[in-house]
Amino acid sequence: MTFADTEIAPPEPPRYVMFWRRYKRNRAALLGLVLFAIVILMALSAGIVDPGDPLRRAGEPLTPPFINWETPLGTDQLGRDVLSGVLYGARISLMIGVVATLVAIAIGVVIGALAGYFGGWVDDVLMRITEAFQTIPNFVLLLALVAIMGSKIEWITLAIGIVSWTAPARMVRAEFMSLRGREFVDAARNLGVSNTAIIFREILPNALPPIVVYASVIMALSILMESALAFLALGDPNYASWGNMIGQGRAVLRTAPYCAVIPGIAIVLTVLSFSLLGEGLNDALNPRQKK
Amino acid sequence: MTLHMPPILAYALRRFAQAIPVIILIMIGTFLLLKLAPGDTIDALVGDMGGADAAFIDRLRAEYGLDQPVWVQLWRYMVKLASFDFGWSFVYEQPVSTVLMERLGTTLLLMATSLSIAFTAGIALGAIAARRAYSLTDNLISVLGLVFYATPSFFLSLMLMLVFSVKLGWLPVGGIKTIAAFYTGWDHVWDVVRHLIMPTAALSLIYLAFYLRLMRASVMEVADLDYVRTARAKGAGEGRLMIHHIMRNALLPVVTLLGLQFSTVLGGSIVVETIFSLPGLGQLAYKSVVQRDLNTLMGIIFLCAIIVVVVNFLTDLLYARLDSRIELK
Numbered sequence: 001m002t003f004a005d006t007e008i009a010p011p012e013p014p015r016y017v018m019f020w021r022r023y024k025r026n027r028a029a030l031l032g033l034v035l036f037a038i039v040i041l042m043a044l045s046a047g048i049v050d051p052g053d054p055l056r057r058a059g060e061p062l063t064p065p066f067i068n069w070e071t072p073l074g075t076d077q078l079g080r081d082v083l084s085g086v087l088y089g090a091r092i093s094l095m096i097g098v099v100a101t102l103v104a105i106a107i108g109v110v111i112g113a114l115a116g117y118f119g120g121w122v123d124d125v126l127m128r129i130t131e132a133f134q135t136i137p138n139f140v141l142l143l144a145l146v147a148i149m150g151s152k153i154e155w156i157t158l159a160i161g162i163v164s165w166t167a168p169a170r171m172v173r174a175e176f177m178s179l180r181g182r183e184f185v186d187a188a189r190n191l192g193v194s195n196t197a198i199i200f201r202e203i204l205p206n207a208l209p210p211i212v213v214y215a216s217v218i219m220a221l222s223i224l225m226e227s228a229l230a231f232l233a234l235g236d237p238n239y240a241s242w243g244n245m246i247g248q249g250r251a252v253l254r255t256a257p258y259c260a261v262i263p264g265i266a267i268v269l270t271v272l273s274f275s276l277l278g279e280g281l282n283d284a285l286n287p288r289q290k291k
Numbered sequence: 292m293t294l295h296m297p298p299i300l301a302y303a304l305r306r307f308a309q310a311i312p313v314i315i316l317i318m319i320g321t322f323l324l325l326k327l328a329p330g331d332t333i334d335a336l337v338g339d340m341g342g343a344d345a346a347f348i349d350r351l352r353a354e355y356g357l358d359q360p361v362w363v364q365l366w367r368y369m370v371k372l373a374s375f376d377f378g379w380s381f382v383y384e385q386p387v388s389t390v391l392m393e394r395l396g397t398t399l400l401l402m403a404t405s406l407s408i409a410f411t412a413g414i415a416l417g418a419i420a421a422r423r424a425y426s427l428t429d430n431l432i433s434v435l436g437l438v439f440y441a442t443p444s445f446f447l448s449l450m451l452m453l454v455f456s457v458k459l460g461w462l463p464v465g466g467i468k469t470i471a472a473f474y475t476g477w478d479h480v481w482d483v484v485r486h487l488i489m490p491t492a493a494l495s496l497i498y499l500a501f502y503l504r505l506m507r508a509s510v511m512e513v514a515d516l517d518y519v520r521t522a523r524a525k526g527a528g529e530g531r532l533m534i535h536h537i538m539r540n541a542l543l544p545v546v547t548l549l550g551l552q553f554s555t556v557l558g559g560s561i562v563v564e565t566i567f568s569l570p571g572l573g574q575l576a577y578k579s580v581v582q583r584d585l586n587t588l589m590g591i592i593f594l595c596a597i598i599v600v601v602v603n604f605l606t607d608l609l610y611a612r613l614d615s616r617i618e619l620k
Contacts, residue, residue: 138558139561143576147585228562231445268442
């Protein structure tokens with residue numbers, strides 16, 4: 001920071017500065033950010049730190065951690081490197097988490113926006129569909145979709161998105177219902193702006209903050225769902241996944257518990273980082289919510 | 292309407308009418324899923340018989356109504372579902388409804404115990420944390436809540452198994468009862484309880500975390516209200532204040548969450564039942580995916596949906612009972 005910067009303080013700091021100030025007030029949220037950065041680093045370093053296919057044999061089976069520096073976190077019963085699996089698993093978990101969240105938010109925004117903006121019978125029909133999706137237990141529906149579409153990673157990601165859009169749809173609908181009667185919407189309508197433009201250009205930006213916060217929850221839930229699927233051996237067998245590693249570690253739980261414990265800790269820390277991140281975002285984006 | 296009936300009954304009827312379109316949509320949904328799936332009932336039948344000639348297959352299709360237009364098939368399917376006829380399970384060689392009913396009890400027992408433990412403990416811990424807000428106790432409880440929230444139930448199950456079955460040898464690893472023991476009376480009850488301790492813990496801790504966090508926020512909000520200050524000024528003790536004044540209002544959002552989450556708990560029981568090999572609906576759902584027994588899977592979806600609708604209805608009634616400001620109109 002230069003001298004001039006400290007002398008002439010701008011009367012209103014830019015938005016991202018305010019955002020960061022509010023965010024860092026929450027210590028737990030900072031911890032979440034650090035954990036999140038670590039997970040991203042893990043995903044990026046897969047293949048660099050630990051070259052080689054995580055599904056291929058890397059050493060003697062069931063080498064405990066910290067014995068052989070070729071495989072720092074040990075190997076599983078097929079001799080696969082646990083560290084490599086954890087790093088590649090981070091990549092897959094994040095990718096599935098991000099894409100499934102985008103799918104869920106996209107469906108949720110469209111359905112919620114239409115229901116909230118138009119109201120009437122459109123709202124009735126869309127809300128009954130939302131209720132139907134909410135009534136079927138998420139994971140049961142996910143299993144059914146996977147059973148029908150197969151275990152390819154693209155389908156699994158899509159299926160996770162399909163089972164998680166209901167909560168964002170309800171949030172978007174509530175926001176739209178409270179915003180659609182406001183002056184700026186009336187003004188836009190009187191100027192002859194089309195419904196599509198009002199929905200996406202005028203109302204949606206105002207409705208976004210709570211959705212961004214909720215996205216972190218969906219992200220965490222998607223990662224949990226994917227790992228549960230993989231744990232049950234219903235995931236895509238061509239990719240290393242934390243859930244799958246834990247599922248396989250179950251067979252050697254008695255002799256080599258580290259095979260299940262290490263990827264388990266990775267899941268816990270990742271999900272923890274998302275929920276802390278969500279709390280921080282909530283403080284930063286909805287400052288008026290807390291007294 | 293001029294017909295006079297007690298408000299609670301009118302409310303119940305109205306809620307029932309609201310649930311009907313949802314149930315119909317779910318029926319259509321399961322039908323579509325069955326249609327999307329590769330292969331139909333006849334393929335399964337013929338596969339079971341070890342093959343048949345084309346003319347015979349066509350005759351079977353006609354007999355099962357599969358040569359009819361989709362609308363007719365959908366209508367027949369819905370009529371069958373409405374009478375709880377879920378079709379035939381080619382894996383269990385029994386009607387699906389029989390298979391489901393055999394397993395419903397275990398799942399309901401697991402869910403009832405898990406949810407009541409999560410609810411009671413979550414409320415108690417949340418209330419304690421809120422009354423000692425920002426103290427060491429509060430921080431400890433909140434951290435615990437966050438960790439429970441982030442731990443997937445299958446990982447928690449394995450860790451419980453590792454500690455209590457493998458290392459300490461206190462609890463059985465799986466099943467609902469000791470098969471060869473033939474316990475009766477209280478011995479049998481105790482045996483089942485011992486088998487259910489770990490699955491219940493694994494299923495309840497994550498929900499405990501939800502209730503804890505919500506209850507903490509809710510109690511803190513209610514404790515600031517004027518009527519609580521009045522009660523305190525009157526000289527009500529902390530305990531009385533909590534139980535008689537704060538609790539009832541603070542419980543409202545938690546009860547809502549209880550109803551909303553019921554379907555998630557049903558989903559969570561799939562993993563837990565599979566790990567602990569409990570013969571319930573969840574394990575059945577997993578097995579039917581692996582064995583491609585789609586009739587059973589759709590039966591489970593439909594049954595779960597019915598259970599969720601009933602539970603939501605009950606929580607709504609409970610909600611109205613707790614909050615007398617809500618009118619049953």
